[in-house]
Amino acid sequence: MKKNARQVALDVLNDVFTNDAYANISLDRHLRENELDEIDKPFVTALVYGVVSKKDLLEWYTEPLLKKAPKPWLQMLINLTVYQIQFMDKVPTSAAVDEAVKIAKNHDKHDGETAGRFINGVLRNFMRSERKDQEPKTWEIKYSMPKLLLDKMVKQFGGKRTGAILESLESPSHVSLRKIDPTVEVAGTRPSELSPVGLVADHGNFAAKQDFLSGRYTIQDESSQLVAPQLELQGDEQILDACAAPGGKTTHMATYLTSGHITALDLYDHKLKLINDNAARQGVSDKISTKKMDATQIYENFGKEKFDRILVDAPCSGIGLIRRKPDIRYRKDSSDFSNLQKIQLEILDSASKSLKKSGIMVYSTCTIFDEENFDVIKAFLANHQDFEQVTISHEKNDIITDGCIFLTPEMYHTDGFFVAKFRKN
Numbered sequence: 001m002k003k004n005a006r007q008v009a010l011d012v013l014n015d016v017f018t019n020d021a022y023a024n025i026s027l028d029r030h031l032r033e034n035e036l037d038e039i040d041k042p043f044v045t046a047l048v049y050g051v052v053s054k055k056d057l058l059e060w061y062t063e064p065l066l067k068k069a070p071k072p073w074l075q076m077l078i079n080l081t082v083y084q085i086q087f088m089d090k091v092p093t094s095a096a097v098d099e100a101v102k103i104a105k106n107h108d109k110h111d112g113e114t115a116g117r118f119i120n121g122v123l124r125n126f127m128r129s130e131r132k133d134q135e136p137k138t139w140e141i142k143y144s145m146p147k148l149l150l151d152k153m154v155k156q157f158g159g160k161r162t163g164a165i166l167e168s169l170e171s172p173s174h175v176s177l178r179k180i181d182p183t184v185e186v187a188g189t190r191p192s193e194l195s196p197v198g199l200v201a202d203h204g205n206f207a208a209k210q211d212f213l214s215g216r217y218t219i220q221d222e223s224s225q226l227v228a229p230q231l232e233l234q235g236d237e238q239i240l241d242a243c244a245a246p247g248g249k250t251t252h253m254a255t256y257l258t259s260g261h262i263t264a265l266d267l268y269d270h271k272l273k274l275i276n277d278n279a280a281r282q283g284v285s286d287k288i289s290t291k292k293m294d295a296t297q298i299y300e301n302f303g304k305e306k307f308d309r310i311l312v313d314a315p316c317s318g319i320g321l322i323r324r325k326p327d328i329r330y331r332k333d334s335s336d337f338s339n340l341q342k343i344q345l346e347i348l349d350s351a352s353k354s355l356k357k358s359g360i361m362v363y364s365t366c367t368i369f370d371e372e373n374f375d376v377i378k379a380f381l382a383n384h385q386d387f388e389q390v391t392i393s394h395e396k397n398d399i400i401t402d403g404c405i406f407l408t409p410e411m412y413h414t415d416g417f418f419v420a421k422f423r424k425n
């Protein structure tokens with residue numbers, strides 16, 4: 001039987017919360033496997049990302065109405081329906097409730113009738129409840145932000161800025177494009193405030209357009225577009241991109257090259273393929289070779305002083321991506337941050353030995369927490385006396401902190417991002 005949009009959204013949500021699937025990957029798979037009408041795909045996407053990003057709030061709304069915790073799929077169906085009622089103005093409440101009852105009835109041929117009656121009762125009680133029009137008192141529930149992350153944010157940024165960050169994560173991500181052909185014009189976009197080659201749109205499927213497919217532009221967050229310019233490329237450099245997949249920054253660096261070349265590393269074959277596919281679409285394959293390698297072993301593999309430039313776009317907690325990947329918030333525990341710092345320092349240490357004298361190394365992450373940003377560069381500089389930090393400047397002075405680019409998501413509605421630059425003496 002052909003599944004409808006809400007059933008597909010529910011399948012994705014169950015996959016995320018019971019099988020620990022990544023929301024973006026599960027959503028792509030379910031959209032491919034189910035023959036949905038084109039018009040339903042954005043609806044499914046909005047449902048999935050909406051429910052993921054507001055899970056704790058949605059459960060708060062109905063918690064007083066439930067005598068005991070329902071089965072996980074039924075709780076998720078309640079969440080899915082409450083989300084439509086509270087946050088989707090164009091969906092009539094009656095349609096949301098009727099569809100939920102149908103899904104519950106079809107779910108299980110033994111318990112279906114009972115589940116249908118149960119969800120109907122819960123939703124009708126919710127419509128009459130006081131909580132429907134109330135707001136929770138804690139940020140943890142209001143923004144569905146786990147305590148671990150919330151505490152870290154308040155400690156680092158203080159209450160006021162944390163509130164601004166959380167509020168900005170509530171509004172949808174922009175789509176950012178990087179022009180490859182400088183003459184390309186893309187309808188529905190405006191110039192980026194941060195990147196000279198960037199265009200920004202509030203929404204839209206720009207990956208389906210001919211100018212994307214023929215490599216005249218690519219999709220890359222404005223913050224990520226600030227990395228390649230920091231390598232001061234003249235065109236003839238030998239570059240190592242230590243953690244390169246899917247190749248957003250590799251291909252950007254390649255646009256600066258004439259006779260130079262980039263060796264792009266990553267741990268997995270399927271990820272190296274993404275770099276190669278991106279390079280082919282953008283017409284820069286001749287400037288890039290990919291290699292499967294653990295970046296903590298750069299020096300063991302390449303030896304001393306081999307590269308003019310090295311980019312370490314390090315594996316990180318990805319907290320800066322929460323707006324685009326809302327499920328990230330539920331996947332962290334406190335040990336993640338210290339484990340990542342250790343790997344980040346190991347990669348920098350190994351890479352530093354393979355950088356030529358006077359060479360430039362750039363370190364970047366898509367996280368906003370000090371442990372993976374400023375603390376890492378302090379520890380690196382303390383143990384590498386032959387390196388100095390190079391102060392980065394940018395016409396938007398507010399994105400520079402202590403000589404590094406440091407963007408939190410509320411500033412320019414980008415990803416949270418960090419870039420530091422070093423020179424070897």
Ligand SMILES: C[S@@+](CC[C@H](N)C(=O)[O-])C[C@H]1O[C@@H](n2cnc3c(N)ncnc32)[C@H](O)[C@@H]1O
Nearest residue numbers: 243244245246247248249266267294295313315
């Ligand atoms: C932040 S992403 C890189 C994004 C990429 N630079 C871009 O702009 O498209 C980090 C990448 O590092 C890879 N990675 C993680 N640990 C690694 C290691 N020890 N050595 C090499 N690559 C690693 C991951 O597979 C992931 O693709």
